[in-house]
Amino acid sequence: MKQLLTGKFRDGPFIGLEYQTPSQNGVTDQDGQFYYEEGELITFFIGSLIIGVAIGSPSLTIANLHSSSYEKMEDLEPTCAETNNRARFLQSLGREVDLRSGVVIDDATRKAIESHAKGIQFLSSIKEFEKAAAVCGVFRELGLRLRGAAEVRNHLRRAFQGIKVLRDVKVLTRDGSYLIADVFLPIAEGSYPVLLRQSIYGRAFQTGSVHNEAEMLASEEREATWFEKSREELNYYFRYSETAASANSSTWVPQGYAVVRVDARGVGKTPGTLSVFSQQEALDYYDAIEWAARQTWSNGKVGLYGSSYNATTQWNVAALQPPSLHAMAAIASDADAYRDLAYPGGIFLKNYRHWWWKESVGPARNKNSDTVDFVAGLEDHPWDDGHYHGHGQDAILSADFSKIHIPVITAVSQTGFTHGRAGFEAYAELPSTAKQLLILDAAFPEYMFVDCQPDLESFFSRHLKGLVPDTEKSPVRMVMRTGGGAFEWQNATTWPLPNTEYRELFLNANGATTIGNITSHLPLQQGQFTYSADVQAAKDLPTAIFESEPLTESLELAGHFRATLWIASTSADADVFVAIRVFEGVKEVHYQTRAPGTGAPLTYGCLKVSHRATDAVRSSKERPWHTHREEDALPLLPNTVVKIDVELLAATGRIPLGCRFRVEVSPAEGPGAIPGWERAYDESYHRGAANSIFTGGLYASSITIPVISG
Ligand SMILES: *[C@@H]1O[C@H](CO)[C@@H](O)[C@H](O)[C@H]1NC(C)=O
Ligand SMILES: *[C@@H]1O[C@H](CO)[C@@H](O)[C@H](O)[C@H]1NC(C)=O
Ligand SMILES: *[C@@H]1O[C@H](CO)[C@@H](O)[C@H](O)[C@H]1NC(C)=O
Ligand SMILES: *[C@@H]1O[C@H](CO)[C@@H](O)[C@H](O)[C@H]1NC(C)=O
Secondary structure, X not given: OOOEEEEEEOOOOEEOOEEEXXXXXXXXXXXXXXXEEOOOEEEEEEOOEEEEEEEOOOEEOHHHOEOOOOOOOOOOOOOOHHHHHHHHHHHHOOOOOOOOOOEEOOHHHHHHHHOOHHHOOOOOOHHHHHHOHHHHHHHHHHOOOOXXXXXXXXXXXXXXXXXXXXXXXXXXXOOOOEEEEEEEEEXXXXXXXXXXXXXXXXXXXXXXXXXXXHHHHHHHHHHHHHHXXXXXXXXXXXXXXXXXXXXXXXXXXXXXXXXXXXXXXXXXXXXXXXXXXXXXXXXHHHHHHHHHHHOOOEXXXXXXXXXXXXXXXXXXXXXXXXXXXXXXXXXXOOOOXXXXXXXXXXXXXXXXXXXXXXXXXXXXXXXXXXXXXXXXXXXXXXXXOHHHHOOOOOOOOOOOHHHOOXXXXXXXXXXXXXXXXXXXXXXXXXXXXXXEEEEEEOXXXXXXXXXXXXXXXXXXXXXXXXXXXXXXXXXXXXXXXXXXXXXXXXXXXXXXXXXXXXXXXXXXXXXXXXXXXXXXXXXXXXXXXXXXXXXXXXXXXXXXXXXXXXXXXXXXXXXXXXXXXXXXXXXXXXXEEEEEEEXXXXXXXXXXXXXXXXXXXXXXXXXXXXXXXXXXXXXXXXXXXXXXOHHHOOOOOOOOOEEEEXXXXXXXXXXXXXXXXXXXXXXXXXXXXXXXXXXXXXXXXXXXXXXXXXXXXXXXXXXXXXXXXX
């Protein structure tokens, strides 16, 4: 006698499904198992309805089923109508949204199907099938919903990849409330390390929340489209990961991780007050981490993975030291709530923050929940006060790196509109001995999701699975931008790089009315360059421009830049924007990569002059650190010259011989600013005012550039 083999459906289990082979017949058992002999064809049916025929195998999916045994027994595509119809029919017999315990075919189901069996045609088109009276009749009688075509394909595709999903799981919090999560697990039972992220953007595919059936089906459509069609048309931020900027379940689950996505308080179906970057949010995050560690499917080790908001909030929870948190990957984060998130250089990221709050956070909110008005909080606190450090009503948090001892991989998007500072600060301050810094470019998603995927994989497998990689990654890996959109990857042992020479280049107004000079020695003679502070009145952005002679050597730059300016204004304050650009003849060399045509400078920065007080201890030669405290406010006296240090974003760039530097100083953002995301512009001290830059002699106005010596 031949050996009896057992099989099961990965997209099931389907329990109570009848089957017949030349040697066997029966009904799939409690575990959805069926029996067959090697090489046999199995016919599956429910009463007189033939579901399909497959070659016996320990692991089947609905895509293995065919209408008759005469066809070629190749797997059918989930998009093929026949498979889609079968999957829709069988999956819709299940009662749970996520089908976590499969589909049970009981007597009631059998009875409802039997009375319509003749009219059920799996070989019809998707549209005909869903409209067929027989099909509608079955589900009406059972009081069940015929699942969406995209929805069932998604379930089937996950089964191919060995993934099962638990939807709308309740995560209890210490105050007796709960958060709602989706969990993606390997189908094979086991205990797995967890990659978790708690967020405010919702668990719907790409972004958003599901508040009703129409939104659920739309999310399923987006998911199916993402896997089945080209992603080229998609927004850059959604092209590289299932839910922009957090772990792909399709990438990580097959590698033996559980991926958990939690909706924060006040998001989607999670009750409570939405309060972004708050202490409450960090405590909830802590509870979610410890919850995940206790689950039977978890090995007790949790890692955090995400970018942007999903990165920034990691610092806040990591500083609370949840015991089960073993590693974190904060990609393109902010950390200092005042300097990174709200007021870089003391100038409010006004339009961006309004846009983010309305367009990005708004749609995912729980419509029945209260919300702490984050933007109003920022507007009420124009100086760096307790509001940014967890003190007071509706306060938000800044990272406390000194409390984070776990392994960290962090990425910074050099010269990014946001996320261009925190990674450097983190790398310098984290006491953790296992830390890695990735220096990407402003448009970070492709770098993060494609180029750095191996870095993330080896990081998590080391710290959550205990697997030591064959080759050690360098602690610092960076995108060296070489001009014209090109770049190369470089390794470094430290940041700033050990062989950095900070070179000071002096501005020279030189009596010029259009373009001043940049020289390597402090000009002896004093000069002055005056420009309008009134952006509205001027047709083009008024700027003071300084240019160097063509370089006589090529330069490799990597590190922090700064500008030191002696400045006066006719009014009581001034906004100073400094951009460094590179020109080859009259043509600008653009350094930004993977974002052609941005007009972005090599590096830039800004400062509101009344915020010029610096902290001597926290400032370093590469980077001034402004206190931004109200008690340190230094208003301008009209026409009185003061010295300011402007922090310019760290950047990389290889500047060829013969190119020239150009420094532009302007009263508002120049080309490269993103329309609709402009910073605050305070008419009261711009209108009708003029600013002057003083150079040479006692006024050593300069820029400092980080030159890497070969
Ligand atoms: C954070 O993660 C959520 C869910 O994965 C995603 O929808 C959102 O776009 C991410 N946020 C950012 C700013 O990347
Ligand atoms: C997500 O999956 C897609 C498709 O498999 C892949 O192209 C992309 O690089 C993945 N991204 C991440 C972050 O794993
Ligand atoms: C960086 O270091 C890795 C080893 O960690 C090595 O494989 C790679 O070739 C190096 N890259 C460069 C550009 O030197
Ligand atoms: C100063 O700038 C002017 C105008 O751009 C230029 O013609 C001249 O060569 C520069 N002189 C020096 C000493 O750099």
